[in-house]
Amino acid sequence: xxxxxxxxASVKDAKGVKNLVSVLKxxxxxxxxxxxxxxxxxxxxxxxxxxxxxxNKDELQSSIHDVIKFHNEILLDLFANERHQVFADVKAFFDxxxxxxxxxxxxxxxxxxxxxxxxxxxxxxxxxSHYLNEVGLKNNWxxxxxxxxxxNYYRRANVDWExxxxxxxxxxxxxILNITQGFLGSDANNFTTTLGREGxxxxxxxxxxCLNANSVTIWKDVPGVLNADPRYFENAxxxxxxxxxxxxxxxxxxxxxxxxxxxxxxxxxEIPLYVKSFLNPKENGTCVSKGKAIEPEIPCFIVxxxxxxxxxxxxxxxxxxxxxxxxIFSLLHLYKMxxxxxxxxxxxxxxxxxxxxDNLEKLLxxxxxxxxxxxxxxxxxxxxxxxxxxxxxxxxxxxTVLLKQLTKExxxxxxx
Ligand code: ADP
Ligand code: ASP
Ligand code: MG
Numbered sequence: 001x002x003x004x005x006x007x008x009a010s011v012k013d014a015k016g017v018k019n020l021v022s023v024l025k026x027x028x029x030x031x032x033x034x035x036x037x038x039x040x041x042x043x044x045x046x047x048x049x050x051x052x053x054x055x056n057k058d059e060l061q062s063s064i065h066d067v068i069k070f071h072n073e074i075l076l077d078l079f080a081n082e083r084h085q086v087f088a089d090v091k092a093f094f095d096x097x098x099x100x101x102x103x104x105x106x107x108x109x110x111x112x113x114x115x116x117x118x119x120x121x122x123x124x125x126x127x128x129s130h131y132l133n134e135v136g137l138k139n140n141w142x143x144x145x146x147x148x149x150x151x152n153y154y155r156r157a158n159v160d161w162e163x164x165x166x167x168x169x170x171x172x173x174x175x176i177l178n179i180t181q182g183f184l185g186s187d188a189n190n191f192t193t194t195l196g197r198e199g200x201x202x203x204x205x206x207x208x209x210c211l212n213a214n215s216v217t218i219w220k221d222v223p224g225v226l227n228a229d230p231r232y233f234e235n236a237x238x239x240x241x242x243x244x245x246x247x248x249x250x251x252x253x254x255x256x257x258x259x260x261x262x263x264x265x266x267x268x269x270e271i272p273l274y275v276k277s278f279l280n281p282k283e284n285g286t287c288v289s290k291g292k293a294i295e296p297e298i299p300c301f302i303v304x305x306x307x308x309x310x311x312x313x314x315x316x317x318x319x320x321x322x323x324x325x326x327x328i329f330s331l332l333h334l335y336k337m338x339x340x341x342x343x344x345x346x347x348x349x350x351x352x353x354x355x356x357x358d359n360l361e362k363l364l365x366x367x368x369x370x371x372x373x374x375x376x377x378x379x380x381x382x383x384x385x386x387x388x389x390x391x392x393x394x395x396x397x398x399x400t401v402l403l404k405q406l407t408k409e410x411x412x413x414x415x416x
Contacts, residue, residue, distance in 0.1 A: 001031050001211050002032050005036075006034065007037045007218070008040050008042065010219050011037075013040065019279070029177045030175075031174060031176070033180065034177070035182045036124050036125050036180075037182045038183075039071070039127075042124070046067060049064055054112070064097065067094075067120075078131050086127060086130035086131075094123075096119075114154040118192050125141060132177070139179050140176055145192055148184070149163035149186060149187070150187055152193060157193035164185075165210045168211060174211060180203075182200020195261070197356065199259055200259070201258055205266050209268065214271070217275075218262075220257060220277060223283060223285060224240070224283075228302075232301075233303075241288075241295070243292060246293065249385060250385065253340075253412075254304040254381070258288075272288065273287075274286065274287055299388055301383075302385075304381045304383075305378075306380075307353065309414050310364075314371060315372055318347070319346050327370070328371075331363060332353065335360075335362055337359065337363060338356055340354060341381065343405055352414050360377075379415060380399075383413075392411055392413070399415040400416040
């Protein structure tokens with residue numbers, strides 16, 4: 001039993017869907033679960049729809065229409081017969097989405113987000129499942145929400161492992177080709193929940209864990225895990241084999257090629273993770289598994305742009321101690337801030353955060369009531385694993401360093 005995951009980049013157009021078929025033909029498709037994300041940038045496009053809805057913008061209809069048009073073009077490229085069932089199935093999802101916005105009464109942004117954002121995945125898997133059937137790869141479309149059960153912490157739901165295991169053990173047919181959605185789950189009341197942006201890698205790992213799969217392969221637009229993001233660094237090198245620990249560290253610090261939550265369930269059952277190129281399915285890519293790397297450790301570079309550095313000190317020059325720090329952390333948790341680095345001294349505390357859920361204003365307001373606050377927006381956080389002096393120098397060149405922190409294996413540098 002294998003689990004494959006195809007992300008948005010791999011199915012951004014009809015050509016991508018056809019390529020997915022050729023990957024499955026190259027690798028074989030028996031006893032395989034294929035987890036698929038929304039096509040291309042659909043999730044971002046639905047985020048625009050949700051924003052328009054909450055801001056009562058006239059553009060609400062046209063933004064929904066943009067999403068419909070994008071998928072219709074792909075459908076027309078893939079299916080010659082416009083009376084094919086897929087057109088009705090996709091239309092039914094769009095009708096449901098439009099209906100939701102018409103009838104919704106909830107003012108809760110996170111709830112509304114989770115009830116609507118997942119249509120990208122529901123539609124992409126519907127198109128792909130029909131297309132696979134059309135070209136002879138018979139498959140079973142699953143609604144992932146019947147399998148992955150979570151709490152109702154909308155937009156970053158936590159998996160209820162016991163219930164998920166039970167659902168998967170009793171309802172999943174391992175012997176066929178199954179297609180399902182990444183990113184989604186459902187809560188105790190069967191409302192849709194999501195696992196956090198880019199969460200489809202994690203979905204693949206959840207299934208692999210519960211199915212005791214032999215392996216997970218995530219198909220990417222890069223040859224595997226590289227020692228740096230090729231969008232920002234030249235001459236990035238492929239890491240052929242890395243340990244779970246190294247991959248967890250890289251993902252944790254922001255190497256966005258693997259969603260950070262993916263590795264833990266795999267490590268617990270020692271299920272290998274392959275990161276491979278969907279353009280070269282025969283290449284080995286990267287294998288993440290138990291044990292040591294086969295290559296010597298080279299510096300690995302990770303950059304997170306658009307971060308925020310907040311520095312706090314007490315209003316009365318008193319020490320920043322456990323009590324204030326725990327208060328600061330509960331506010332960071334309340335506003336769903338992702339904490340990248342912290343540094344504290346006697347009377348000050350600095351934290352570099354990722355404002356994923358757009359709550360900065362509220363957080364700052366809250367903090368300013370209790371602390372003297374300075375903040376820098378738009379800073380970059382560079383992390384080097386297995387750093388050398390030369391690699392640090394290179395990183396700091398032409399930049400203003402706002403914060404720097406070294407441990408034995410890792411240096412983190414916040415720059416402007
Ligand atoms: P998906 O289509 O599955 O959502 P992503 O776009 O999230 O895939 O992940 C692939 C991207 O991750 C690559 O295009 C690359 O720019 C980026 N990336 C960041 N860090 C690394 C790294 N260390 N190695 C390879 N790719 C990386
Ligand atoms: N479609 C979702 C996103 O863009 C989940 C994923 O792609 O992994 O965040
Ligand atoms: Mg992605």
